[in-house]
Amino acid sequence: MDIKKINQQLVPEKTETWQGRSEWFFNRKYTDTYEEYYEGPYKRAEVYQKRLLEQLIKADTRVENLLEFGCGTTRFTRWWQEIGIQATGGDISPFMLSQALHRFDGELVMADSHYLPFKDHTFNAVAFITTFEYYKDPIQVLREAARVGKYGIIMGMMNRNTPKLIRRRTQQAFGKNQFYNTATFYTPNKLKKLIEQALHGRDYTIRWHCTGLPKWFPVQQWDYPLGDFFGMYIQFKDVV
Template structure:
């Protein structure tokens, strides 16, 4: 990279650091450079079940053949969609995350803001937000953008508010030990549905959700109760052909 290119890149990243008027961890290379390692270590088992949950929801809508994942990060999940027969592209606001993603994913990626997606109406069959929706200050606008670009609906993968880990996360945050959740808003299925209902007022849609992230010793690892570390939620739009 030339000095001029580096100066331009530094200017872009400096502006992005105040993207929502606050410091966000995904503009800090100290955190983004190790993101992939989380899933290769202690979160590997969790990832397996998260993908099972997402697949069980999205595959019920046979119309979905293409998908845009926003907040795709290093493309950890973006790379996976093709395994269940869905062609995916990715978008993210963090150049540091996408800088890794371009070396790991052979599909299309875009550096963009989820509140203003640079795509025409109905460009994809669906939109996906996997553990990224928690960081949007204007979630209603983001959902409205999502259903503009994704004609058949949206699938969410969320850190669940109804989890014992919420207390641990907040304690860690209070002692400055966990920078990843400082700006996060944790949702439960109920509170997320309330936001969706506000965003999609007047639309005809169906919502299905399921939960995982339960202890290893628990007799089931996926259920339709609102408790667990992670939940998947699918919004199917019924008023489009």
């Protein structure tokens, strides 16, 4: 099945902006080739990212299902199923979801992460994998995730504390990488401060690890805030 050809028949090249700005995931020039990045340049990185995320979420044995928002083509949504966690995908991009429909046999929803169309505690957890960086109101998104995800929130983030930040911003300045134009890069500490503000009054713990270290480095995961990628799990303790 030629997914790209099907998408060309179903959806236009671009659609409306979101959050008052142009976003790469509303442009098929980028969304049609999204999976190719993971099959090519990011293949090795994906292995370590998934290993780290599995370690974090499996430590909370209460989590049997989750909602992944900003699921895109369901690259990670499909993987949650592989490790025994029932997953539902959500995204605001019709271009991403048009591909997801052909790649994922689970449930999908099109919506805005700032206003999740689910009742309280619908899912055991909510996941954001390299999508939280694009939200203009991250406090609102965290509060919505905490409302819908009963036991926790798992996040996979592009780390600001990485030598590659210079490369990212240089590419952006010369118009060579549209993926980062509207991205806000967080450090673990910066993200924890946002969480504290958003979840004031909640009882929770936070676990995190970094990965995305050079191939020659003796370890590929550690608990220092340096590396291209970090995973963080917010575990709620005030629910049973």
